[in-house]
Structure formats: structure tokens, C-alpha cells
Amino acid sequence: MSRAISLDGVTKVYERGIRAVDRFSLDIEPGEFVVLLGPSGCGKSTVLRMIAGLESVTEGQLLLDGEDAAELAPGQRGMAMVFQNFALYPRMTNRDNIGFPLKLEARGDVGPRVDATARLLGIEDLLDRYPAQLSGGERQRVAIGRAISREPTAFLMDEPLSNIDAKLRNHLRAEVARLNRELAVTTVYVTHDQAEAMSLGDRIAVMRDGVLQQVGSPREAYALPKNIFVAAFIGTPRINLLEAVVHAPLPGRVTIDLGRQSLTLPEPLSPDHQMLRIQQGRPVIVGLRSEAVRIARPSLARARECAMSGIVEHVEYLGHEALLHLNTGSRAALVPALEGPHTDTAPGGHRKNKEGTVLGRLRDRAVARLPGFGQEEPGDQGAVGVLEAPPVPAAPPQSAERAAIAGGDLVVRTGPDVQVRPGTHVPLLIDLEHLYVFDQQGRRVCPAPAHQPGLDG
Ligand code: ADP
Numbered sequence: 001m002s003r004a005i006s007l008d009g010v011t012k013v014y015e016r017g018i019r020a021v022d023r024f025s026l027d028i029e030p031g032e033f034v035v036l037l038g039p040s041g042c043g044k045s046t047v048l049r050m051i052a053g054l055e056s057v058t059e060g061q062l063l064l065d066g067e068d069a070a071e072l073a074p075g076q077r078g079m080a081m082v083f084q085n086f087a088l089y090p091r092m093t094n095r096d097n098i099g100f101p102l103k104l105e106a107r108g109d110v111g112p113r114v115d116a117t118a119r120l121l122g123i124e125d126l127l128d129r130y131p132a133q134l135s136g137g138e139r140q141r142v143a144i145g146r147a148i149s150r151e152p153t154a155f156l157m158d159e160p161l162s163n164i165d166a167k168l169r170n171h172l173r174a175e176v177a178r179l180n181r182e183l184a185v186t187t188v189y190v191t192h193d194q195a196e197a198m199s200l201g202d203r204i205a206v207m208r209d210g211v212l213q214q215v216g217s218p219r220e221a222y223a224l225p226k227n228i229f230v231a232a233f234i235g236t237p238r239i240n241l242l243e244a245v246v247h248a249p250l251p252g253r254v255t256i257d258l259g260r261q262s263l264t265l266p267e268p269l270s271p272d273h274q275m276l277r278i279q280q281g282r283p284v285i286v287g288l289r290s291e292a293v294r295i296a297r298p299s300l301a302r303a304r305e306c307a308m309s310g311i312v313e314h315v316e317y318l319g320h321e322a323l324l325h326l327n328t329g330s331r332a333a334l335v336p337a338l339e340g341p342h343t344d345t346a347p348g349g350h351r352k353n354k355e356g357t358v359l360g361r362l363r364d365r366a367v368a369r370l371p372g373f374g375q376e377e378p379g380d381q382g383a384v385g386v387l388e389a390p391p392v393p394a395a396p397p398q399s400a401e402r403a404a405i406a407g408g409d410l411v412v413r414t415g416p417d418v419q420v421r422p423g424t425h426v427p428l429l430i431d432l433e434h435l436y437v438f439d440q441q442g443r444r445v446c447p448a449p450a451h452q453p454g455l456d457g
Pocket of ligand 1: 018019038041042044046
């Protein structure tokens with residue numbers, strides 16, 4: 001039997017008033033694989049431990065199969081936990097480690113169950129060894145085996161793979177996904193690793209400061225982040241976030257001013273872009289995923305593409321692709337919850353910038369003036385109707401300035417064979433269908449919340 005788990009406005013306040021989880025609501029279907037994702041300290045483990053019954057619920061209600069769980073002791077919940085540190089008994093063989101919980105529950109001859117579990121995990125050969133004679137990955141498999149053998153009604157996994165080296169982690173990740181499919185047991189999996197969350201979860205619940213930010217399929221969370229925090233937390237390389245101001249005179253074209261360059265939105269405005277009129281004159285943050293920008297001359301622009309340009313700061317070769325770090329003369333926007341140490345939250349859930357954070361320093365450098373910005377490249381003028389006087393930098397920055405802005409403000413994904421050197425000017429085309437705009441509270445205003453571009457195909 002697989003459990004339905006329901007959290008309704010669940011809050012956890014620890015001693016000294018530490019509010020680890022704040023009005024958390026989530027319904028998990030039987031057999032579903034839900035990942036709790038967020039930075040360290042955001043309350044993920046606390047949610048898991050409340051589900052397990054290891055922590056009390058301060059406010060709100062936890063329901064298991066529709067029944068209030070408040071009076072159920074951990075042992076009565078029939079759930080199995082797997083932790084980051086493989087909690088195995090060192091003086092027991094792996095066989096006994098896997099069989100131990102079954103023996104505790106007096107389930108008769110545990111041998112066949114242990115053998116079946118070992119087969120499922122491919123660890124038959126390891127059963128007569130001791131945990132100390134295993135690698136980290138093998139130990140974690142035994143720990144998972146111990147959880148599985150009990151045939152729990154739910155698996156609660158707290159960063160189970162984070163002590164394992166990268167290669168093996170990918171392998172075990174696939175195994176965890178397979179096990180969940182085969183056993184069809186409700187799984188709640190905690191991780192701070194967005195790639196792990198994306199690859200495992202039927203749904204991802206993104207948390208920040210104890211507050212649930214968004215719940216959705218990996219695809220939804222990536223394509224339609226509700227706010228800037230989710231947008232920045234999910235996806236590698238991280239979404240480009242640039243400070244901007246919307247200009248929407250009536251009558252007149254809507255432009256997004258990125259500092260040195262601006263994007264003029266094509267007319268007629270799409271329904272999403274129409275929503276930007278409300279932001280007239282306001283500072284906003286533009287989000288561009290690295291695949292929403294391509295390197296191409298303005299004359300090659302398709303409908304709904306807009307031209308910009310940048311100076312190559314750094315080329316990051318990744319084998320199968322390359323990431324170009326460019327300077328476009330824009331200001332990289334901060335998401336302090338991701339950059340800095342755990343800081344105070346201002347009203348409205350927005351944290352104040354902390355001096356001295358890495359991105360803060362980078363941002364300050366990125367606004368350093370570059371010689372040559374604002375000049376136009378002959379031949380490209382007017383080639384794209386949607387761009388008003390594309391400002392193409394004429395001269396590469398001096399090396400000292402280049403070093404000062406080494407991070408650039410825009411990362412663009414290209415094929416691995418791209419032939420560009422630092423200092424090269426490159427023309428860019430921005431895919432306006434995949435332009436995100438966030439307001440000053442960090443909420444996504446474009447695409448408009450009800451519209452879901454790209455999700456249909
Ligand atoms: P995560 O799993 O996302 O890293 P946790 O749920 O472990 O986060 O912790 C959330 C917050 O609650 C943190 O600020 C942490 O310091 C605090 N916390 C966790 N456990 C306790 C505890 N037993 N007593 C007091 N504070 C705690």
C-alpha cells in the first residue's frame with residue numbers, strides 16, 4: 001500500500017522561535033515521487049521529519065491517507081527513511097543490516113525478502129560482507145535495501161546521494177528512479193541539487209526560507225518559474241538576470257531598457273508583452289535562459305527575435321557545448337537568497353542585498369564603463385525593424401577592464417566548435433518568446449501567469 005500524504009498549512013517553530021517551515025501546503029498522491037528542493041536551511045528536512053513523525057507539527061495539519069497523523073508515532077506510520085550518512089550497523093553483515101528491521105517487526109523468515117531486495121539492487125555479492133568493506137555507493141545501496149525490504153508505505157529520503165562521488169551518484173539516481181517506478185511507493189526526496197530534483201521528481205516543491213515557492217513538474221518549474229528565486233535556482237547554467245526598465249509610452253513601442261542596449265518589442269504585442277505596459281517606467285528584472293540567446297547577425301532575425309550584441313569575456317568549453325560569457329553593458333541582477341549567507345528577510349519575502357557577496361561584487365564590476373559601447377556597426381543599421389539603433393561596441397575593452405568584468409553579464413550556450421576569442425564583438429538574437437520579466441518583488445509578470453508558452457511542444 002502506498003500512502004497519500006497531505007500537508008495543510010503546516011508550520012514548524014523550533015525553540016527560540018526559529019520558524020523553519022511556514023504554512024506549508026502540499027498534497028502528495030499515492031505512488032508519487034515528490035522532491036523538496038531548496039538551499040541549505042530552507043526547511044526541507046524539517047518537512048520530511050514532520051512527515052516521518054520525528055518532529056511535531058506546530059500549526060496546521062498533516063494527513064496520512066486522509067487521517068490526522070498527529071497521534072501516530074513514527075513506527076505506526078510505516079515509512080522508511082534513507083539519510084545522507086549511511087546509518088548501517090558496523091558489526092552486522094550487510095545481510096543482517098537489511099534484515100534487521102524485518103526481524104524487529106517479527107516477520108518470520110526474513111531470508112527470502114533480503115535476497116529479493118538484494119537482487120533488486122544488484123548487491124547479492126555483498127551480502128556477507130560488512131559495511132566497512134564496501135564503497136560509499138555500495139553502502140548507500142545497502143541502506144536503501146534496508147528501507148525497501150520493509151515494504152514501507154512511503155520512502156522519505158534526505159539527501160541520500162550527496163555523500164557519493166559524482167559518477168556513481170548519477171548511476172544511483174537512475175536506480176532510485178527505477179525503484180520508485182517498480183515499487184510504486186510514495187517517495188518524498190530532499191535535495192539541494194536542482195539537477196537531481198529535475199531528473200527524479202514527478203513534481204518538485206521549491207522552498208525558500210521555510211516557505212513553499214512553487215510546486216510543479218520539472219518542466220513547469222523550468223519553463224514557468226513563478227518567481228525569480230525559482231527561475232534562478234533551477235537550470236544550469238543559471239538563468240541570466242539583468243536589471244532593466246520598461247518604457248511603454250502611449251502611443252508608442254514598448255522597450256525594455258537594459259542600460260547600454262534595449263529590446264524593442266515587436267508589434268503587434270503578444271498577450272504576454274502587453275502585460276508589460278503595466279510596468280511602464282518601473283525597474284524590472286529580465287530573465288534570459290542561455291538557450292534563449294543565439295549568436296547571429298541581426299539580418300538573420302526571425303519573427304519575435306530581437307538583436308543585441310556583446311563582447312566575449314570568457315569561453316567555457318564543456319566538451320559537448322561551450323558557454324560564452326559576454327558583456328552587454330547590462331547590470332546583472334542579484335538574487336541575494338542564492339548568493340550570500342543566510343540573511344534576514346525583508347517584508348514581502350525579499351531579502352536585502354548584502355555587501356560583499358560574490359555576485360554583488362561581480363555586478364558592481366560589470367557596470368564598469370566599456371570604451372566603444374553605443375556605436376553602431378555599419379551595415380547592420382536598420383536591418384532588424386524591432387531594434388532601434390543596435391548599439392554595437394566598437395573596441396574591445398582594455399585587458400584590465402576585461403579582467404574586472406570577467407564574469408560578464410550574459411551567458412550564452414553555443415556549439416563546442418564556436419571560434420571566438422575574448423574581446424570579440426558578437427551579434428546576438430534574443431528569443432522574445434522566452435523572455436522572462438520579473439517585477440521588483442521578484443514575481444514573474446511575463447510570460448503572464450496564465451499563459452504557458454513552449455509547454456505544448
Ligand atoms: P534544510 O533541510 O533545508 O537544510 P532544515 O529543515 O534542516 O533545512 O532546517 C531549517 C531551519 O531550521 C534552519 O534554520 C535550521 O537551523 C533550523 N533547525 C533545524 N533543526 C532544528 C532544531 N532541532 N532546533 C532548532 N532549529 C533547527
